Amino acid sequence: MKQILYKLFEHQYLGRSEARDILQNIAQGKYSDAQIASLITVFLMRNISVEELCGFRDALLDMRIPVDLNEFSPIDIVGTGGDGKNTFNISTASCFVLAGAGYPVVKHGNYGATSVSGASNVMEQHGVKFTNDNDKLRRSMEQCNMAYLHAPLFNSAMKAVAPVRKALGVRTFFNMLGPLVNPVFPKYQLLGVYNLPLLRLYSYTYQQSDTQFAVVHSLDGYDEISLTTEFKVATSGNEKIYTPESLGFSRYQEADLYGGDTPEDAAKIFNNVLKNKATSAQRDVVIANSAFAIQVIESQKSIFECIDMAKESLESGKALQVLNKFVELNS
Structure with a gap:
């Protein structure tokens, strides 16, 4: 996570697959609350990109409990x-x-x-x-x-x-x-x-x-x-x-x-x-x-x-x- 945060602090953007992996790691408990809070803060300071949004979405949909209605x-x-x-x-x-x-x-x-x-x-x-x-x-x-x-x-x-x-x-x-x-x-x-x-x-x-x-x-x-x-x-x-x-x-x-x-x-x-x-x-x-x-x-x-x-x-x-x-x- 440290490398990810440095990348974001330098005003770089995540790729779709990179964003997907990060959110999957959050779900698996691989990051501390402080690290998650830092990640969240980045997206308060700048707009999220389409690639980042879609990557995060991909991860959530991959991990969801499906419902058939x-x-x-x-x-x-x-x-x-x-x-x-x-x-x-x-x-x-x-x-x-x-x-x-x-x-x-x-x-x-x-x-x-x-x-x-x-x-x-x-x-x-x-x-x-x-x-x-x-x-x-x-x-x-x-x-x-x-x-x-x-x-x-x-x-x-x-x-x-x-x-x-x-x-x-x-x-x-x-x-x-x-x-x-x-x-x-x-x-x-x-x-x-x-x-x-x-x-x-x-x-x-x-x-x-x-x-x-x-x-x-x-x-x-x-x-x-x-x-x-x-x-x-x-x-x-x-x-x-x-x-x-x-x-x-x-x-x-x-x-x-x-x-x-x-x-x-x-x-x-x-x-x-x-x-x-x-x-x-x-x-x-x-x-x-x-x-x-x-x-x-x-x-x-x-x-x-x-x-x-x-x-x-x-x-x-x-x-x-x-x-x-x-x-x-x-x-």
């Missing part, structure tokens, strides 16, 4: 995290809205490393027990259109670096990798990123695969559609900038999306959203993200049709029914 043609809605905004669990709430609208969802998530509540935190607040049992995951999909994959159960490298990530408390290249290594290989994906270079990096990466995708970024730094400013959406076909007002939404303030100081606070907001008892800002931001996720699947539909479908799932109580059934099946 392809017959459902599912979608994953996920953010890279690391935007420093500490929002409530917008992507996770959107997953339940999509499941309530009839679309199969396989959510791949983890504990919050840079925020109070990641997807796994809010799941645990509901008593969910994580599993990598394929039969249990399939049953959940069949009965409520939703399965949850807690990332460390499916990849030893994610588990190995969890203490270091938590101790550092800043975004790392593992934030970037998480969306790319869902072991189900979902057919569809809506991904939120915290800056424009990442939007283009992911767009390029997705275009090398069969995934139908949209990558979103709010121009004030959110890794999701925040409705606090203009936001960009990139698909395989084009990039487009939207304003909240152009979609019939109000423009909100950063404080309106704050997730609270504890996982319990975030879970309360999450529940209020799915019970359709949240503030307008909390409700609308989930609807907006859900709508663009629906359009990834239903590309022939206008975004306004997709907004109506997301609203119907939430207002009819279908999203809440999915949550209740999901908790019943997975607790």
Whole structure:
């Protein structure tokens, strides 16, 4: 590792196979926490290259515990995290809205490393027990259109670096990798990123695969559609900038999306959203993200049709029914 760190400190880049080997060594416990932290720090000081990202991804996919749910043609809605905004669990709430609208969802998530509540935190607040049992995951999909994959159960490298990530408390290249290594290989994906270079990096990466995708970024730094400013959406076909007002939404303030100081606070907001008892800002931001996720699947539909479908799932109580059934099946 010493030679690798010297190379990186001299502003050199890793090759794809070199990056793959490094991450495999991390998973095998060959490096100390201090060495891993030093490696992570390099990628806080400069952008990761496509070759490095693909090499790290190759290693994680090689080591993953496979899950076979392809017959459902599912979608994953996920953010890279690391935007420093500490929002409530917008992507996770959107997953339940999509499941309530009839679309199969396989959510791949983890504990919050840079925020109070990641997807796994809010799941645990509901008593969910994580599993990598394929039969249990399939049953959940069949009965409520939703399965949850807690990332460390499916990849030893994610588990190995969890203490270091938590101790550092800043975004790392593992934030970037998480969306790319869902072991189900979902057919569809809506991904939120915290800056424009990442939007283009992911767009390029997705275009090398069969995934139908949209990558979103709010121009004030959110890794999701925040409705606090203009936001960009990139698909395989084009990039487009939207304003909240152009979609019939109000423009909100950063404080309106704050997730609270504890996982319990975030879970309360999450529940209020799915019970359709949240503030307008909390409700609308989930609807907006859900709508663009629906359009990834239903590309022939206008975004306004997709907004109506997301609203119907939430207002009819279908999203809440999915949550209740999901908790019943997975607790």
